[in-house]
Amino acid sequence: MPETTPYPLPSDEWSPQSWRNRDAAQQPDWPDAADYDATLKELSGYPPLVFAGESRALTNALGGVADGRAFLLQAGDCAESFEAFSADSIRERLKVILQMAVVLTYSVGVPTVKVGRIAGQFAKPRSSNTETVDGVELPSFRGHLVNDIDFSAAARLPVPGRMLRAYNQSAATLNLVRAFTTGGFADLSRVHQWNQQFVATSPEGRRYEQLANEIDRALRFMEACGLDHETVPALHQADVWTSHEALVLGYEEALTRRDSLTGDWYDCSAHTVWIGERTRQLDGAHMEFFRGIRNPVGCKIGPTASADEVLELCEALNPGRVPGRLTLITRMGADAITDGLRPLLRAVTDAGHPVVWACDPMHGNTFTAPSGRKTRHFDAILAEIAGFFEAHRAEGTWPGGVHVELTGDDVTECLGGAEDLLDDDLGLRYETMCDPRLNGRQSLDLAFRVAELLRAS
Numbered sequence: 004m005p006e007t008t009p010y011p012l013p014s015d016e017w018s019p020q021s022w023r024n025r026d027a028a029q030q031p032d033w034p035d036a037a038d039y040d041a042t043l044k045e046l047s048g049y050p051p052l053v054f055a056g057e058s059r060a061l062t063n064a065l066g067g068v069a070d071g072r073a074f075l076l077q078a079g080d081c082a083e084s085f086e087a088f089s090a091d092s093i094r095e096r097l098k099v100i101l102q103m104a105v106v107l108t109y110s111v112g113v114p115t116v117k118v119g120r121i122a123g124q125f126a127k128p129r130s131s132n133t134e135t136v137d138g139v140e141l142p143s144f145r146g147h148l149v150n151d152i153d154f155s156a157a158a159r160l161p162v163p164g165r166m167l168r169a170y171n172q173s174a175a176t177l178n179l180v181r182a183f184t185t186g187g188f189a190d191l192s193r194v195h196q197w198n199q200q201f202v203a204t205s206p207e208g209r210r211y212e213q214l215a216n217e218i219d220r221a222l223r224f225m226e227a228c229g230l231d232h233e234t235v236p237a238l239h240q241a242d243v244w245t246s247h248e249a250l251v252l253g254y255e256e257a258l259t260r261r262d263s264l265t266g267d268w269y270d271c272s273a274h275t276v277w278i279g280e281r282t283r284q285l286d287g288a289h290m291e292f293f294r295g296i297r298n299p300v301g302c303k304i305g306p307t308a309s310a311d312e313v314l315e316l317c318e319a320l321n322p323g324r325v326p327g328r329l330t331l332i333t334r335m336g337a338d339a340i341t342d343g344l345r346p347l348l349r350a351v352t353d354a355g356h357p358v359v360w361a362c363d364p365m366h367g368n369t370f371t372a373p374s375g376r377k378t379r380h381f382d383a384i385l386a387e388i389a390g391f392f393e394a395h396r397a398e399g400t401w402p403g404g405v406h407v408e409l410t411g412d413d414v415t416e417c418l419g420g421a422e423d424l425l426d427d428d429l430g431l432r433y434e435t436m437c438d439p440r441l442n443g444r445q446s447l448d449l450a451f452r453v454a455e456l457l458r459a460s
């Protein structure tokens with residue numbers, strides 16, 4: 004059993020700055036302290052991106068997932084990019100999330116809580132502070148919030164002004180997401196239009212068309228029965244919430260505000276944020292920051308986590324045992340999931356902690372292909388999800404949701420799937436700045452498979 008340092012109880016003095024008294028892993032080495040401080044000061048005067056009441060509504064929705072009455076779909080980019088910033092790119096990502104959500108909701112018959120890795124997913128943890136190429140050592144790329152990906156000293160220099168740009172891009176992205184999801188684009192009568200050209204002609208796409216036809220019929224049926232579908236807002240709008248890994252704590256601190264209605268603190272950079280596997284030390288700065296914000300929060304759990312460690316995380320992050328406050332996102336790898344997850348499910352259930360269990364089938368299944376590209380195989384992703392469902396069935400717990408990296412575009416980054424992408428194909432359209440993402444077809448295929456597993460569980 005690993006020894007853990009005692010962490011402060013939630014009654015201890017907390018402030019948006021109190022994380023500064025602890026060790027903060029994975030923080031950029033900002034070269035100009037004055038510039039950094041001035042940037043945070045400016046940011047702290049900007050309007051919040053989300054409203055605390057929205058975060059409370061999301062906690063409620065996730066409470067439904069914790070109780071087994073809803074399913075969580077959390078999906079989007081590994082890392083958002085300052086370059087791939089356009090209405091088209093936002094719309095395509097939204098389309099695939101809506102498609103997957105409609106497949107899950109229609110096939111399983113429970114609401115799908117839709118959370119994007121979007122409008123703020125700009126910072127990445129790295130295994131090493133520096134990267135060496137041909138004898139040249141430079142700081143690692145930490146996401147567009149911090150520096151640039153090109154391998155040059157100028158590009159890799161952390162620039163505080165990037166935080167302002169990340170804020171602005173998040174604001175514009177969130178604005179379009181809100182416009183699309185409330186302005187008619189997410190209306191269920193448009194279910195056919197979310198199917199993209201390159202997907203529509205594939206087997207997954209045809210299967211989706213059939214499901215969309217059934218939804219059309221159901222809508223006409225309801226109308227014929229006198230239920231005026233024009234006046235039922237739930238059929239016209241969808242909630243799509245935002246999320247990212249809250250990694251760079253200065254940025255998160257600057258966007259943390261006290262809610263005037265309740266007096267509670269909320270990190271208003273997104274509706275929900277998560278702590279990564281690399282930064283969840285119980286006595287670390289990220290835990291300190293997270294315990295004081297009232298947003299629903301997530302925590303990644305890797306294959307080496309012990310039941311005791313996970314219980315301590317639950318106590319630290321959700322001492323009030325509020326359903327929906329805490330989502331545990333397991334990322335174990337297809338081989339480790341069945342044996343690794345069951346003891347955790349048992350311990351957390353026995354302790355009476357109401358958590359949302361989400362399966363991240365991506366990060367435990369990454370490897371370098373012979374071509375040298377970082378990839379994942381569709382079959383391993385599916386196998387981890389199947390193992391996740393199996394473990395929950397065995398323990399009598401609810402497999403709350405999935406957390407996946409995807410894009411709506413026709414990229415070639417993950418192997419396998421119905422079109423059976425091979426290593427040789429990866430070079431065709433390998434566009435990710437960070438981890439390999441499922442493309443539109445693979446994502447839709449995954450939604451159908453997850454729906455089948457859910458129905459069987």
Ligand code: TRP
Pocket residue numbers: 101102104105108114115189190191236237238239240241242
């Ligand atoms: N409002 C419901 C929901 O968000 C139904 C709905 C409307 C929906 N548009 C959607 C569901 C698009 C999934 C996708 O769940």
Ligand code: MN
Pocket residue numbers: 081082366408437438
């Ligand atoms: Mn990733």
